[in-house]
Amino acid sequence: MSAAETAQxxxxxxxxxxxxxxxxxxxxxxxxxxxxxxxxxxxxxxxxYGNIEWAFSLEGWRGILFTKDIFTEQYQLAxxxxxxxxxxxxxxxxxxxxxxxVGFPTAWFIATRPPKARALWLFLITIPFWTNLxxxxxxxxxxxxxEGLLNTLLxxxxxxxxxxxxxxxxxxxFIGMAYVYLPLMVLPLFAAIDRFDMRLLEAGYDLYASRxxxxxxxxxxxxxxxxxxxxxxxxVPSLGAYVTPRVLGGGKQMxxxxxxxxxxxxxxxxxxxxxxxxxxLIIVTGALLIYVRYANGDSRHG
Amino acid sequence: MTQVNAVEARNVVKxxxxxxxxxxxxxxxxxxxRKGEFFTLLGPSGCGKTTLLRLIAGFEMPTSGxxxxxxxxxxxxxxxxxxxxxxxxxxxxxxHLSVAQNVGFGLQMQGRPKKEVDETVARxxxxxxxxxxxxxxxxxxxxxxxxxVALARAxxxxxxxxxxxxxxxxxxxxxxxxxxxxxxxxxTETGITFVFVTHDQEEALTMSDxxxxxxxxxxxxxxxxxxxYTRPVNRFVAxxxxxxxxxxxxxxSGAARLGTGDLVExxxxxxxxxxxxxxRPEQVRLVDPAEAGAIAATVKxxxxxxxxxxxxxxxxxxxxxxxxLQSPATGEAGLAQGQSVGLRFAAGAAQIVED
Numbered sequence: 198m199s200a201a202e203t204a205q206x207x208x209x210x211x212x213x214x215x216x217x218x219x220x221x222x223x224x225x226x227x228x229x230x231x232x233x234x235x236x237x238x239x240x241x242x243x244x245x246y247g248n249i250e251w252a253f254s255l256e257g258w259r260g261i262l263f264t265k266d267i268f269t270e271q272y273q274l275a276x277x278x279x280x281x282x283x284x285x286x287x288x289x290x291x292x293x294x295x296x297x298x299v300g301f302p303t304a305w306f307i308a309t310r311p312p313k314a315r316a317l318w319l320f321l322i323t324i325p326f327w328t329n330l331x332x333x334x335x336x337x338x339x340x341x342x343x344e345g346l347l348n349t350l351l352x353x354x355x356x357x358x359x360x361x362x363x364x365x366x367x368x369x370x371f372i373g374m375a376y377v378y379l380p381l382m383v384l385p386l387f388a389a390i391d392r393f394d395m396r397l398l399e400a401g402y403d404l405y406a407s408r409x410x411x412x413x414x415x416x417x418x419x420x421x422x423x424x425x426x427x428x429x430x431x432x433v434p435s436l437g438a439y440v441t442p443r444v445l446g447g448g449k450q451m452x453x454x455x456x457x458x459x460x461x462x463x464x465x466x467x468x469x470x471x472x473x474x475x476x477x478l479i480i481v482t483g484a485l486l487i488y489v490r491y492a493n494g495d496s497r498h499g
Numbered sequence: 500m501t502q503v504n505a506v507e508a509r510n511v512v513k514x515x516x517x518x519x520x521x522x523x524x525x526x527x528x529x530x531x532x533r534k535g536e537f538f539t540l541l542g543p544s545g546c547g548k549t550t551l552l553r554l555i556a557g558f559e560m561p562t563s564g565x566x567x568x569x570x571x572x573x574x575x576x577x578x579x580x581x582x583x584x585x586x587x588x589x590x591x592x593x594x595h596l597s598v599a600q601n602v603g604f605g606l607q608m609q610g611r612p613k614k615e616v617d618e619t620v621a622r623x624x625x626x627x628x629x630x631x632x633x634x635x636x637x638x639x640x641x642x643x644x645x646x647x648v649a650l651a652r653a654x655x656x657x658x659x660x661x662x663x664x665x666x667x668x669x670x671x672x673x674x675x676x677x678x679x680x681x682x683x684x685x686x687t688e689t690g691i692t693f694v695f696v697t698h699d700q701e702e703a704l705t706m707s708d709x710x711x712x713x714x715x716x717x718x719x720x721x722x723x724x725x726x727x728y729t730r731p732v733n734r735f736v737a738x739x740x741x742x743x744x745x746x747x748x749x750x751x752s753g754a755a756r757l758g759t760g761d762l763v764e765x766x767x768x769x770x771x772x773x774x775x776x777x778x779r780p781e782q783v784r785l786v787d788p789a790e791a792g793a794i795a796a797t798v799k800x801x802x803x804x805x806x807x808x809x810x811x812x813x814x815x816x817x818x819x820x821x822x823x824l825q826s827p828a829t830g831e832a833g834l835a836q837g838q839s840v841g842l843r844f845a846a847g848a849a850q851i852v853e854d
Contacts, residue, residue, distance in 0.1 A: 394589075394591070394594075396587060396589055396591045397591050397593060399556075399558055399578070399585075399587070399591065400585075400587060400591035400592075400593070401593075401604075402557075402558075402577065402578040402579045403556060403557075403558075403578050403579070403583075403584055403585045403653075404579075404584065404604050404605035404608055404652070404653075404656070405579045405580075405605055405608040405609050405656065406579055406604075406608045407579060407608075410608060414604075414608075415593060415595075418595045419593075419594065419595050421595075
């Protein structure tokens, strides 16, 4: 490479940085900045009426998993917190699995309609987005509560003698989240299936593959990018869900999101809230890394 | 011992659509494809040749009729249960698998042991000369190479019949010629029955042992390339395969009288009424107009093609006849536009075709 070319490369690199300055400033102000504040707060001491006091402490981070016994002043594992983490991860995984199980046939159905009908079906899928999340969640509440649609129907049919308690259980949160996040699974799956060359199905059948093998060996591997995208889009917000567990879990069945809110509200423990938020960020990032690595490795080995 | 046919279709009808919109893609087609032969289904697009292929592959079920594979009824057997493989027009290679995995897919699905799969894949890749590409992704291959992978993949499970759905149509002319020879070689080496679908008559003539010419959902004629070319049964077959001249005439005993009054000898012709006489351009000879029995004509245009020249002639009654002359002949004869010449058809070249 000549000196002139090198100089030109340097100049264009400099120009690149210069041009991206506005974006960098916005990112620093609105993404990195707040995160730094949260990080700093997590190492401080909670103030009496919320807020923080400027003194270094590891209590916030320790509080994620341990509580100090009031009498003996000794740390012990906080069972309540562990339950909340476990519930969050379990429900998020279940939600991802259910939305996939329901979303894949749905997306397949839409992708195999004629183009005109396809637009209509996609429109129907996106309609719930137009309604406020809170209202949609209360709608689910209305369906599953003891005097709600489902129980009334089952009672009238004589299938049950007394209402099933679904509301304010993990099941209620699970149903609510699966309903709310289903479109986030369907849309990327649709995009992947839409690109799928249906002629490969015939090629598969022609080469002695059963229906199950065509699904497992051809359709699923080829639409994997869509499956991964959909799973991430569902799993990540599920883990941080706040409204759904609040309304359908009734404050008893808390998830990480509610727990964090509690620290900034009644708990008046901002450092713990900050540490929990970062913990959530770490879990999500970790899960994503594992998932992406697993997905890539899998495709390499066929 | 009577030879069992590789594939046999009996009175196959395939209708698409419902009610008034019903279209008969296949209308009572019966054909016998012999073991180990290279059989071509030839016809224009929409003639039903691909539908027949799909029925043999099992992707479609016939509305009525029966399909036999080596004597066994496979009419309603799903494609994955048929020992028949297809080379698709679009190749339909699996994009997530390597070349070797593509080739081995069928064997794997049949549950063959890994060792056997690996050996067969290696042998197949050698057969289509793609050993160095075994671990490539199919998207990294050229069109011709993808074609070979599709062939190897379909041949690997050793099907009783290999179906090829216009596999060469996506290739450029030079590659297509190479692949024609390649296909013929593969067919001879493997001894597998090939059923090849094409709309390209030249392709059909050069590769096939026998050709079935299709049109409008019907099989028009089945026969060896030479039979089809020299003895077409009807006007469609005559015009679809090669170029030809059609002349309206009136039947007489042993000859047909053209509109100009000239007689064309046709031994065996009896009866009366109007008939159509066909003669291939290369069978038309130019002679001295004064010669006895020569049909008088005028040269209208000369089109030079390199190896030969097409000479468009007009008979007295205006009927156009094309003669294909080997190039030096034109120069020697000193043909020019407007010149009066005599025509003569090579012995046995003229024949009657049904309309």
